[in-house]
Amino acid sequence: MQALVIVAHGSHLNPDSSAPTYDHADTVREAGAFDEVRTGFWKEEPSIREVLRTVEADEVYVVPLFISEGYFTEQVIPRELRLDGWDVADWDSDGLSASHVTLTASDVPEKTIHYCGPVGTHAAMTEVLVRRAETVTGDPNVGEGFGLAVVGHGTERNENSAKAIEYHADRIREMDRFDEVQALYMDEEPEVDDVTDYFDSEDVVVVPLFIADGFHTQEDIPEDMGLTDDYRTGYDVPAEVEGHRIWYAGAVGTEGLMADVVLERAADAGADIGNSLEVVRERTRKTPQEAN
Template sequence: MQALVIVAHGSHLNPDASTPTYDHADTIREAGVFDEVRTGFWKEEPSFREVLRTVESDEVYVVPLFISEGYFTEEVIPRELRLDEWDLEAWDSDGTSATHATFEAADVEKTIHYCGPVGTHDAMSDVIVRRAESVTGDPEVGEGVALAVVGHGTERNENSAKAVRLHADRIDAMDRFEEVEALFMDEDPEVDDVTDFFETEDVVVVPLFVADGYHTQEDIPEDMGLTEDYRTGWETPAEVEGHRIWYAGAVGTEALTADVLIERAADAGADVGDAIEEVREKTRTVGTDPDAGTTGDTGRDADAEAGAEAGD
């Protein structure tokens, strides 16, 4: 038997923080390739420390639903899962290239295939593009349109910015969009000045965050000038200094993210059959993002922002 365990940050304060995790788990369960699909959280139940005890399978693929490598993926999760032989060198990573490492979790007598975070997998570039398709309602979006991939950026974790640049460079190499730039909240180039970086009139802005929280639904919209007060919402697209800004929700809320979770497990040796193709087909529902131009009361969620690697 093989199981997939999706581990994410969660939040005590923002009830929407875990919604993408549950949604992707449901999508993968419906694909039927794992005998079990479980979720575990840092700030919700079941916890990282207990989640393996909810699994009956003896072969377990653990995939972090995090944006970048860093404190949580390198220290917290391995410690809480009791991967006693964990050594960062097992990933042999340059900060964005972690794939997987296999350990025996003696206390639960299971083989644990610990995978790199979804946010650095090559397939996440496709999710970013799909997010652009969703918010514009155009499955062919690209010609005459620019793309901004937005991340947190922080001196505490340089890998946070590496992940954003990785995908911006990969998408730029596709030659699909007129211009592609990586922008940040807390380092240069800053998303506040989004219109300064593009000549193209139409700009799609996709935040590389796992879930929508105060950064994606409050800070970034106000910083870009989409609205003076996030509580009043904003138009999609919004007119800002001669540009039309199409602002998408967090990339991790895109249904195609479920495919990346499966691909991470497959890279570690999981038998997933045709699930990757099936999930890609099932999630190919293109239409205007109903949440792209409105906001809810997300609150100031310190829990979900404890590490820039986690995303909102």
């Protein structure tokens, strides 16, 4: 038997924070690749500390639903899972290349734990960013005549976060699909506040590389870009800002195709996922009405 455990931050203050995690777990569960699919959170129940005890399978793949390598993936999650012998050097990562390491956990020593790198640095995340642009515009061929901005928090908060933003922006740029591709930040230059300064394209899709919609993606970024003076009054999509149409997509982690990245992380660690990638890709292409 093999199990998948998706671990995420969660929030005591924002009930929507855990919604993408549950949605992606449901998608993976329905694809049938794992005997069990569980979720665990740092700031919600069920907790990361307890989640391994709820798993019956003896082969467990743990995938962090986080954007970058850093404090949570290197310290908090291994500690809460009680991974024996954990050493971040085992990933031998440059901040983008963490793949997986196989360990045991002290409170469930009979289980083999495959601890994976975060979803946000996986190459498959690039496709999710592009899919997010397709979703917000309603155009599966969006690209020509459009600019694309990939938005992150900023290097002062987490240097590796900026690496992930640049990595995916570079990969999308190499596709030669969009007329312009730019990495922007909330707290560093180039700042998302000045989004229109960085694009000649009249239409610009803005996709935050965040897992869930919350304070930053629902309030800060829309107000910083000038989509609205008060997030509580809402904003148009697209919104007219200084001669540009801004298509604001919200957090990339809410895109259904994220389940694909979770599966790919587990597969890289040795999980037998069968044809589940094809199932997920087909299902997440459908509208909610078509999927039911």
